Amino acid sequence: MGVAKLLKLACLSVLANGALGKNHGQRTGPASMVVAVPNGDRVDCPPTVEGCHHYRAKVYCQTVLHTSCERGSSKQLNAFGLAYSLAGYRWTKELCEADSDGDGATNGEELGDPCCEWEDHTSNPLASQVSHPGFAHSKPEGLYKRKEDCAVTEDDVAIEIAKDSLKRAEAKRALDEGSRKRTIHRKLLAEEEEEEEEEEKEEEESEEESEEAEAEEEEEEEDTEAEAEEEGAAEGGDEGASGEGGDFMVE
Secondary structure (H helix, E strand, C coil), X not given: CCHHHHHHHHHHHHHHHHHHXXXXXXXXXCCCCECCCCCCCCCEXXXXXXXXXXXXXXXXXXXXXXXXXXXXXXXXXXXXXHHHHHCCCCCCHHHHHCXXXXXXXXXXXXXXXXXXXXXXXXXXXXXXCCCCCCCCCCCCCCCCCCHHHHHXXXXXXXXXXXHHHHHHHHHHHHHHHHHHHHHHHHHHXXXXXXHHHHHHHHHHHHHHHHHHHHHHHHHHHHHHHHHHHHHXXXXXXXXXXXXXXXXXXXX
């Protein structure tokens, strides 16, 4: 076989491999020729990693598989790249649920597919942030959907809503009952205060009546004493007059 023919076969092989690569889900984007993983074309470039690509005020990693973010890097595979190759260069459920770089977030959580539902040649799942699954110092921060959130079904949500509504209703009933009891308590206190005021008023009236009765008794006693004195004085005057008249008669 001639050299020209060998070169032709080699070129055909390269073209065939490129075509196979495209059939496996590679696509173009700000970091062109990225692998077939969710949001693979918008993975943030971790700090201190070389080969970052600037695109529309963002800094992307041009390859998610290698220890360098430079496109066409010949450097060794990172932890995620190794796991991806072992998965047959496919986004599998096992690869999605794994934590290749050991940073506490699954590969799916880092790439915006925590529920492992994404399939190749479909639109990227919506994600507030996409971190690099091959570097431990690149991980999602703040609020983001976690794997454990995926187990929640619509029925679970409906049950939780019903439970919350029941709790709210119970709380309202308790509040209403508390308000009713407070109203009754205030009413009882008001009635007790009224009774105490009536009792005090009755006591005051009774004391006034007693004082008036005592005053009347004292007046009656004074009147009686005065009458007795007057009678005594009158009797004394009569006796004196009788004595004088007797003496005169004797003479």
